[in-house]
Amino acid sequence: MEIVTQAPFRVATERWKNLPRMSEAEYPGTEGYIGDVYENPEGSVMCSGFFELRRTDEPLYYEYEYDEMKVVLEGEFLLENKETGQSVVAKAKDAIFFPKGSKIHFSTPSYALAFYAGHRDASLL
Template sequence: MGMKHYKNAQKMNVASLNIDGVNAFLEDVGSSNDANAPISFGFFRMEAGNPLEYTYSYDECKIIVEGEMTIEEVGGETVNVSQGDVLFFSKGTKTVFSSKSSGLGFYCGQRKQGEL
């Protein structure tokens, strides 16, 4: 089967990243079976609180599907994003995620499922 359907995926429970003081949540929904060039996709939620610092070890794109976030590229641009905004992060990009309330993004990254 070449197509998989993930009904109501946006409503799934997104697991905490379990970083003390940081209200960040991430859950892979699925992944490809390509061992040489895996692609994983899922949801990332950032809630008000301390920011999340993260360095990408893979390429990723993200679309904001609800709420808002502020995303800073360390040493570069800071953007306030909301529903419908799309971002691309190159491997090696150092970022800081925060939110004044809460934001949910759908991501697709070139990594194996469960690897951050």
């Protein structure tokens, strides 16, 4: 009989709390917080975590070097790709897919929290 060993599944609790603030020098005029919960666990090609954005003076601009999915948990994000002209409001329970190469401007009227999973190495955050 062959014995199969498998890594146990994981559960992270309250990891959306006290996220590290994104660099004000790199993202001026914004108040964004982000943190990976899982960074390539068990050799996976994925990273996942939470992204929080509070009301901003300027949109937070991010260029994706990898594919990523987000699920809005609370609040709403205004998502704009100024190169393509696409503009969408994503609200709680909406699922978003950003293909590699997306150039997105994030803003919110007050607050938004999302969970993300990206096909990337932990060093890209």
